[in-house]
Structures are given as structure tokens and as C-alpha cells.
Amino acid sequence: xxxCLLPDRGVxxxxxxxAETFLDSLLTVSVKQMAEGEARFGALxxxxxxxxxxxxxxxxAEGFLIDCPRSLAxxxxxxxxxYKLRSKVTVIDESSSYSVFAYWTDTPAPENIGLAFDDxxxxxxxxxxxVSNILSPSVSGSAEFYERHRIDLxxxxxxxxxxxxxxxxxxxxxxxxxxxxxxxxxxxxxxxxSRMQHRGLARTRIVSVTFKxxxxxxxxxxxxxxxxxxxxxxxxxxxxxxxxxxxxDRVSDAMADGHELTAGGKTFKLERRDWMNFDLPEGI
Numbered sequence: 001x002x003x004c005l006l007p008d009r010g011v012x013x014x015x016x017x018x019a020e021t022f023l024d025s026l027l028t029v030s031v032k033q034m035a036e037g038e039a040r041f042g043a044l045x046x047x048x049x050x051x052x053x054x055x056x057x058x059x060x061a062e063g064f065l066i067d068c069p070r071s072l073a074x075x076x077x078x079x080x081x082x083y084k085l086r087s088k089v090t091v092i093d094e095s096s097s098y099s100v101f102a103y104w105t106d107t108p109a110p111e112n113i114g115l116a117f118d119d120x121x122x123x124x125x126x127x128x129x130x131v132s133n134i135l136s137p138s139v140s141g142s143a144e145f146y147e148r149h150r151i152d153l154x155x156x157x158x159x160x161x162x163x164x165x166x167x168x169x170x171x172x173x174x175x176x177x178x179x180x181x182x183x184x185x186x187x188x189x190x191x192x193x194s195r196m197q198h199r200g201l202a203r204t205r206i207v208s209v210t211f212k213x214x215x216x217x218x219x220x221x222x223x224x225x226x227x228x229x230x231x232x233x234x235x236x237x238x239x240x241x242x243x244x245x246x247x248x249d250r251v252s253d254a255m256a257d258g259h260e261l262t263a264g265g266k267t268f269k270l271e272r273r274d275w276m277n278f279d280l281p282e283g284i
Contacts, residue, residue, distance in 0.1 A: 003104075003139045019064055020034075026044055055068030161245060162234070209242050
């Protein structure tokens with residue numbers, strides 16, 4: 001099914017005459033001069049450069065709506081409020097009033113009942129719709145179908161593939177999914193992100209993996225090789241596809257020594273996706 005409700009997604013609104021400048025000073029991506037219905041992918045970081053929350057920021061007629069993890073929406077709105085000072089903005093967790101839908105393949109998102117936009121991370125992810133619960137469209141697809149689609153494409157999800165408050169944007173592949181603007185002005189955590197970019201310090205990455213035999217281990221299982229922990233398994237599907245947060249230098253060393261990569265007693269191999277234009281161990 002190429003259309004479904006995403007029940008784990010929430011919505012935070014940021015409105016007011018200073019909304020653009022306010023968000024631009026905080027997020028990893030620029031939101032300046034966006035057209036209505038245009039979306040960008042970005043995150044709010046700690047001063048140490050760790051991800052607090054990420055989301056899809058879409059321009060609305062009144063300001064901005066941010067499609068983010070529902071479980072973090074209230075805290076996200078609260079944290080944004082800390083930075084308001086004298087800025088003329090209103091920040092509200094709208095998750096109880098709005099729903100988020102995903103549309104992909106040949107199913108078009110309705111354009112007349114809400115705010116529809118292209119997913120800015122990857123074209124193949126399709127389109128999103130943020131709509132009032134009063135006007136929510138009827139769809140028959142399950143979020144499980146979308147999750148399989150996302151995992152097949154290799155796109156991370158923070159609720160399953162990394163830990164908010166612990167992961168750097170590079171580790172979650174935000175630099176390859178259009179989630180970091182390296183040309184914009186200052187934002188919270190920028191110095192750390194810029195240093196990782198210019199010094200090539202991102203040794204840990206989320207990558208696509210495939211388990212032999214088809215059935216992956218439980219999500220959260222440790223990935224090991226040669227008796228050493230090399231990372232953790234994140235999102236999985238029942239056809240053996242999964243995402244894994246791995247120390248790629250350790251993976252490379254293990255493969256050079258002829259060790260298998262395993263998790264939960266099951267062997268896996270790395271797979272490259274077209275957008276993963278970072279170094280992966282040879283021989284995958």
C-alpha cells in the first residue's frame with residue numbers, strides 16, 4: 001500500500017513575524033526564503049553537537065510546521081520556547097490537532113485538504129501530508145508498509161536507528177540526506193558539526209545491511225565481529241533487510257582479518273545505497 005497514516009509523527013507549529021529568523025538561528029538547515037509548501041530536513045542540537053530532535057520543516061501560510069517524532073514533540077516545543085527571548089514567535093505542539101500521512105510510488109497526496117510536500121531527504125521517500133484531524137483522508141495502508149519502504153531505501157529513523165541526545169548528525173547520515181547546511185550562519189552545535197565535516201571524524205554511520213537466511217535478530221542487538229562490538233542493529237524487516245549503526249573502521253579491520261559480521265548469532269553483510277556517498281569497507 002503506497003499511502004498511510006504515520007501515527008508516530010507529531011507536529012510543532014512556529015508562527016509569527018520572527019519565525020524564519022528564529023528557526024534559522026537554531027536548526028542545522030537554513031529555512032530562509034522558503035516558498036509555501038516547500039520542506040527542508042533539519043535538527044535541533046545540543047551545544048555539544050548531539051541531536052535533540054530532527055524533523056521535516058515545511059513552510060505554511062502562517063509560518064512553519066515541523067513534522068517530528070510525536071513522542072518528542074512536546075519537549076521540542078518546550079526547548080524552542082527557551083530560545084524565544086524577545087522574538088515575536090509562537091511555538092505550539094499541535095500533535096493532538098494534526099496528523100501526518102505518507103504517500104509514495106504512484107499514489108498522489110491530496111493537495112486541497114492540508115499541507116502536502118515532497119520529503120526533502122530523498123525523492124524516493126515520496127510526499128507527506130500534514131492535515132487537520134477533522135479533514136484527515138481515508139487510507140487503507142499500514143505504517144508497516146512505509147517502514148519497509150524507508151528501511152529498503154536505507155533512511156534512518158531516530159526512534160529505531162539511533163538515540164536522541166547521543167548521536168551526532170553525521171552518524172545519522174544527515175549530511176548525506178540534505179539535513180545540514182554547511183554554508184549558513186551560526187546555529188546551536190555548529191562548531192562540532194563543522195569540525196566533524198572538515199576533519200573527516202565521522203567513523204560511525206548508519207548503513208544498510210542484509211542478514212543471511214532472511215530473518216534478522218531483534219532490534220537493538222549488538223553487532224559483533226572478531227569478538228569485538230562494532231555497533232548496533234536498528235530498524236529491521238522480516239525479509240532480512242535492516243539498518244545498523246556501525247563503527248566503519250572496526251568493520252573494515254574485521255573484514256580485512258577475515259571475520260564475519262554477526263548480530264544475535266546471525267551473519268550479515270553491508271549494502272550500499274546510491275545516496276550513501278561516503279566510504280564503506282571494500283568487499284561489501
